[in-house]
């Protein structure tokens with residue numbers, strides 16, 4: 581599934597790496613695309629919405645769902 585999330589606490593390259601690494605550890609096929617300027621994380625993964633939000637939370641970042649299955 582594809583999710584677009586806002587991660588308010590994501591402020592630098594370290595945050596991006598932590599989030600991307602957590603996703604790719606949970607799902608080696610996960611694609612993670614980040615827009616730091618508006619704190620958007622786009623994820624394509626076999627994991628579901630709740631799982632993805634939990635994976636990011638466990639990495640230390642709370643993520644707010646913006647939309648899913650976007651084009």
Ligand SMILES: [Cu+2]
Nearest residue numbers: 591592594595
């Ligand atoms: Cu950071």
